[in-house]
Amino acid sequence: MSHESTPTLYGLMAEFDTAEGLIHATEQARLAGYRAMDAYSPLPIEELSEALDLPKTRLPKAVFIGGLVGCLGGFLLETWASTIAYPMNIGGRPLFSWPQFIPVTFETTVLGAALTCFFGMWGSNKLPQPYHPVFNVPEFARASTDRFFLCIEAADPRFDREATARFLQDLHPLGVSEVAP
Amino acid sequence: MDTTFNPPAELEQHRSRALKAGAVGLVLCVAGAALDRDHFFRSWLTAYMVVLGIALGSTALMMIQHLSGGAWGVFRRVFEASSRTLPLLAVLFIPVVLGVGSLYPWAHADLVSADKVLSHRQAYLNLPFWLGRAMIYFAGWVTLSMVINRLSKAQDDGDISVNMRLQKVSGAGLVFYALTVTFAGIDWIMALNPHWYSTLFGFLMMGGQGLAALAFTIIASSLLVGKEPMNHLLKPSHFHDLGKLMFAFVMLWAYFNFSQFLLTYAANLVEEVPYMLARLHGGWQVLALFLVVFHFAVPWLVLLNRDLKRTPSKLVVVAVWLLVMRYLDFYMMIAPEFSSTGQNLAFAGGEHGAAASHFFFHWLDLAAPLGIGGIWLWMFFTQLAQRPLFAVGDPYLRESLESTGGH
Structure with missing residues (x-):
C-alpha cells in the first residue's frame, strides 16, 4: 500500500x-x-x-520539599531579623523568642508549598501550551x-x-x- | 445486594469482652476510691473527659454530616451509636459530682474567702449553679441525641419528611453543642486551677472531641470492614475521607494548642503564665515535648501518606495511637494541677505557684480508662447492634456507597 x-x-x-x-x-x-x-x-x-x-506524580514530594524550604526560610529570616539585623529588647524577652517566630514560619511553609504546587502543576502539565x-x-x-x-x-x-x-x-x-x- | 445491613455476629464477642474489661477496671476504681480518694477523682475525671469526647464529638460530626452531606455519611451509624451512649455518660459523671470537694478549689469556703479572684468568681463557680449547669448540659446532649436518632430511625422506615427536620435540628444542635462544650470545659477542667483562664479553651475541647470521635470511628469501622455487610461496600475512598478529616483535626489540635501557648507567652500575664510554667517544669516538660512530637508531628507526617489513609489496617494504628494521645493530652491539662499525693495544688500552696507539681503517674490512671472505656465500649457495641449498619433511608446512601472519591 x-x-x-x-x-x-x-x-x-x-x-x-x-x-x-x-x-x-x-x-x-x-x-x-x-x-x-x-x-x-x-x-x-x-x-x-x-x-x-x-x-x-512526583508533585507531592516536590510540594513537601517546597514546604520544608519555606519553613526553614521563614524561621531563619525571623531569627536573623530579630537577633542580628534588629536586636531590640521587646518586653524584656530574649532576642531569640522562637515561639513568636512560628506564625511567620507557618505562613512561609504554606507559601513555599503552594507556590511549588502551582508552578509544579503547570510545569508538569507543560503549560501554558497555546x-x-x-x-x-x-x-x-x-x-x-x-x-x-x-x-x-x-x-x-x-x-x-x-x-x-x-x-x-x-x-x-x-x-x-x-x-x- | 443485601439491603438489611444487619450487624455481624462478632459484635457480641466485642461486647462481652468490653464488659469484662470494664468490670475489672471498675472494681479496681472502687478499690482505688477506698484507698486513695484524691487520686481516684482526678484519674476518673481525666479518663471520663476522653470518653465523653468520643461520644460528644461523634454527636457533633453526626450533625455536621446531616448539614454537609458527603460520602463519609456511610459511617453515620457509628456516629449515631456513639451518640446514644450519652445517657450512660451522664451516669458515669456522678463520681465527678461526688469529687467536687477533692477536685475544685472553689468548693472550699476558706480558700474562696482568702482569694480575691475566687471570691469574684463565686457568682459563677458555686455548687448549686455548677450542678445546675451540668444537668442542663446532659439534659441537652441526651435530648439532642435522642431526637436525631429517632428521626434517623423514621428515615430508615421510609419517612422522607424527616430529611429537612434532621438538618434543622442539626443546625440548632451544633450551636447548642459549641456553647455547652465550651462551658463544660470551663466548669470541669479550667476551674481546677483557681486563677487560670484561656479564651481558647472551648475550641481546644471541641477540636479534641472531633479528633477523638474520628479516631474511634476509624477503629470501630475497621472492625466491621472485614465482615458482612460492610466488606463489599466500604471502599478505600471512604477510609480516605475519614483519614483526611483526622489529618485536619490533628492540625487543628496543634493550631489551637499553639495559639493558646503563644498568646500566653506573648501577654505574659500573672494569671495565665503559671499554667504554662507548671507544665514546663518538674518533669512535665518531657510530656509537653512528647505531645508536640507524638500528638502532632509524627501523626501529621504519617497521615500525609495517601496509601496509608486508604488502607484501613494501617490507618487504624494511627487512630489507636491518637486516642492514646487524647488521653495524655487531658492528662497534661489535669494532672499538673495536682501534687503527687493527689491533692489539688491550690489546697496545699495557697497562692498558686507556691507549690510546684512534679511529674507522677498513678496506677488509677490505668484503671480509670479501663473501667470507663470498657463499660462505654460495651454500651457502644450494644447500641451499634440495634440498627442496620447503614442508614438505609438516607437518600444519598447509594451515591455515597458508589463514590470512589473525588469531589
Missing part, C-alpha cells in the same frame, strides 16, 4: 458520549498494547488514571462540555493508520477522526 500522498499524522481520535464508553475504550486500548495515548474528558474521572496507567494538535479536530471543541475523547498517538510503536482506525471503530465511538500534527 502506498503512503506517499498521505500527510503525517499526530494520531487518531475517537469520540464518545459517555464517560463509561471512554473508560472502556481506554482499557481496551491498553489491553491491545497501546501506550502513547491520552484521554480527554470535561470532568475528572478517577478510573481514567488507572485505565491509562499514568505514572505516579497549541496542541488535538485542537485540529473540530469535534474536540465539545471536550470541555459534553464529549469524551481518546487519542492514540502516531508515536506509539503499534500505531498503524488503518489497523488503529479499525480498532477504534470497533469500540463503537460516535466517530473517529485523524489528528493533523
Whole structure:
C-alpha cells in the first residue's frame, strides 16, 4: 500500500458520549498494547488514571520539599531579623523568642508549598501550551462540555493508520477522526 | 445486594469482652476510691473527659454530616451509636459530682474567702449553679441525641419528611453543642486551677472531641470492614475521607494548642503564665515535648501518606495511637494541677505557684480508662447492634456507597 500522498499524522481520535464508553475504550486500548495515548474528558474521572496507567506524580514530594524550604526560610529570616539585623529588647524577652517566630514560619511553609504546587502543576502539565494538535479536530471543541475523547498517538510503536482506525471503530465511538500534527 | 445491613455476629464477642474489661477496671476504681480518694477523682475525671469526647464529638460530626452531606455519611451509624451512649455518660459523671470537694478549689469556703479572684468568681463557680449547669448540659446532649436518632430511625422506615427536620435540628444542635462544650470545659477542667483562664479553651475541647470521635470511628469501622455487610461496600475512598478529616483535626489540635501557648507567652500575664510554667517544669516538660512530637508531628507526617489513609489496617494504628494521645493530652491539662499525693495544688500552696507539681503517674490512671472505656465500649457495641449498619433511608446512601472519591 502506498503512503506517499498521505500527510503525517499526530494520531487518531475517537469520540464518545459517555464517560463509561471512554473508560472502556481506554482499557481496551491498553489491553491491545497501546501506550502513547491520552484521554480527554470535561470532568475528572478517577478510573481514567488507572485505565491509562499514568505514572505516579512526583508533585507531592516536590510540594513537601517546597514546604520544608519555606519553613526553614521563614524561621531563619525571623531569627536573623530579630537577633542580628534588629536586636531590640521587646518586653524584656530574649532576642531569640522562637515561639513568636512560628506564625511567620507557618505562613512561609504554606507559601513555599503552594507556590511549588502551582508552578509544579503547570510545569508538569507543560503549560501554558497555546497549541496542541488535538485542537485540529473540530469535534474536540465539545471536550470541555459534553464529549469524551481518546487519542492514540502516531508515536506509539503499534500505531498503524488503518489497523488503529479499525480498532477504534470497533469500540463503537460516535466517530473517529485523524489528528493533523 | 443485601439491603438489611444487619450487624455481624462478632459484635457480641466485642461486647462481652468490653464488659469484662470494664468490670475489672471498675472494681479496681472502687478499690482505688477506698484507698486513695484524691487520686481516684482526678484519674476518673481525666479518663471520663476522653470518653465523653468520643461520644460528644461523634454527636457533633453526626450533625455536621446531616448539614454537609458527603460520602463519609456511610459511617453515620457509628456516629449515631456513639451518640446514644450519652445517657450512660451522664451516669458515669456522678463520681465527678461526688469529687467536687477533692477536685475544685472553689468548693472550699476558706480558700474562696482568702482569694480575691475566687471570691469574684463565686457568682459563677458555686455548687448549686455548677450542678445546675451540668444537668442542663446532659439534659441537652441526651435530648439532642435522642431526637436525631429517632428521626434517623423514621428515615430508615421510609419517612422522607424527616430529611429537612434532621438538618434543622442539626443546625440548632451544633450551636447548642459549641456553647455547652465550651462551658463544660470551663466548669470541669479550667476551674481546677483557681486563677487560670484561656479564651481558647472551648475550641481546644471541641477540636479534641472531633479528633477523638474520628479516631474511634476509624477503629470501630475497621472492625466491621472485614465482615458482612460492610466488606463489599466500604471502599478505600471512604477510609480516605475519614483519614483526611483526622489529618485536619490533628492540625487543628496543634493550631489551637499553639495559639493558646503563644498568646500566653506573648501577654505574659500573672494569671495565665503559671499554667504554662507548671507544665514546663518538674518533669512535665518531657510530656509537653512528647505531645508536640507524638500528638502532632509524627501523626501529621504519617497521615500525609495517601496509601496509608486508604488502607484501613494501617490507618487504624494511627487512630489507636491518637486516642492514646487524647488521653495524655487531658492528662497534661489535669494532672499538673495536682501534687503527687493527689491533692489539688491550690489546697496545699495557697497562692498558686507556691507549690510546684512534679511529674507522677498513678496506677488509677490505668484503671480509670479501663473501667470507663470498657463499660462505654460495651454500651457502644450494644447500641451499634440495634440498627442496620447503614442508614438505609438516607437518600444519598447509594451515591455515597458508589463514590470512589473525588469531589
